[in-house]
Structure formats: C-alpha cells, structure tokens
Amino acid sequence: MDTKEKLEKIVKALDSKKAEDIEVLGIRDLTVLSDYFVIANGTSTTHTRTLADEVEYQLSQSGIEPSGKEGHNGSNWIVLDYSDIIVHVFYKETREFYQLERLWADGEHLDVEELLK
Template sequence: MAELTAQQKIEVIVKALDSKRAEDIQTIKIGDLTIIADYFIIANGTSNIHTKSLAEEVEFKMTQLGIEPLRTEGYQGQNWIVLDYGDVVVHVFYKETRDQYNLERLWSDGTSVDISQYIVKE
C-alpha cells in the first residue's frame, strides 16, 4: 500500500472522528512552526469512554490502510489520547481536559485547515 499524503491522512482521521460524533474537530497546520509534525488534529469526546472510542476508531481506520501510529499515549487515563502518525498528530481530549490545555491557543500561530468537506452535516 502506498504511503498516504498528509492530506489523505487528515481526510481519513477527520471522517473517523466525525463518524463517532467527535466534538469541535479542528485541524491546524503547524509545519512552519515546529518539527514535531506538519498538522495537529484536535477533537474531543463527551466522556472518557467516548474519548477512548474516538481514538480507537482513528486507529482502526488507519490500520485498515496499513498505517500504524508511531506512538500512542494516554489510553490509560482517557483524558487526552495522542496518536502520532508522523506528519499528522491526533489529539483526542475529554472536553474539560481540552478546555484546560487549549492547544488551539498554544498553536494559534498555526494555520487553520478547512476540513468541512469531510464532516457529515446532520
């Protein structure tokens, strides 16, 4: 299987999060600001169980395409789960934890990416 571009990864990840009703999915281009990654995808669940199921769905959809995360963190606490796919890093928060860390503000120099075409409208 060919390596996916960052844009293709974003599409798969956002659709996976959206399919499980993640709240407030944001994608931020940070490649000009850091070597950590090119993009952050940030979303939150409404409970610890929801947060865990969001992360598991992303992992499942990516694994189906032959892509495993370079590393994962946070499954134990389920307040903030990080899935590192190299150029794209996914942050799945429990809502209160997301409000506390406010990554969007920390990375406000990044560029917001329009992902509306991947979100299913109710």
C-alpha cells in the same frame, strides 16, 4: 497514502463517532514535531477512547500504524503520533484546560468541512 488523504481519513473517522469541535492546524512552519495537529474531544472518557480507537482502526485498515501512542489508560487526553500528523483526542474539560488551539494559534486553520467531503 499522502498526508491530505490521511487527514481526510482521520477527520472522517472522528466525525463518524460524533467527535465534538474537530480542528485541524497546520504547524509545519512552526515546529519540526509534525506537519499537522488534529484536535477533537469526546463527551466522556469512554467516548474519548472510542474516538481514538476509531482513528487507529481506520488508518490500520490502510496499513498505517501510529509510531507512538500515549494516554490510552486515562482517556482524558489520548495522543496518536503518525509522524506527519499528531491526533489529540481530549475529554471536553481537559481540552478546555490545556487549550492547545491557543498555544498553536499561529498555525494554519484548515477547513474541516472540506476534509469531510
């Protein structure tokens, strides 16, 4: 599965569980960390955990497991590291506090609607 297919699967998984404000940022020209950030938020810590679980489940169905996972216990900010894509699932207020989109504003903003087709 290539990176674009993974992005589509991640965005669709988040959308299927009613994630809010899904954003995809291309960051390959800005850092060696990853090629893309996918950022979304849930409306509660339970919703946040559910969103991260769904992404992990959908990718595992294709044989793709995260190389790293952080924050699952607190559920305010869960990070799933798929090497070329890092998924950030926030609780709404936590996302507003950290404002990753502002920190990575120079990244390329991908059209989420295109990925949902």
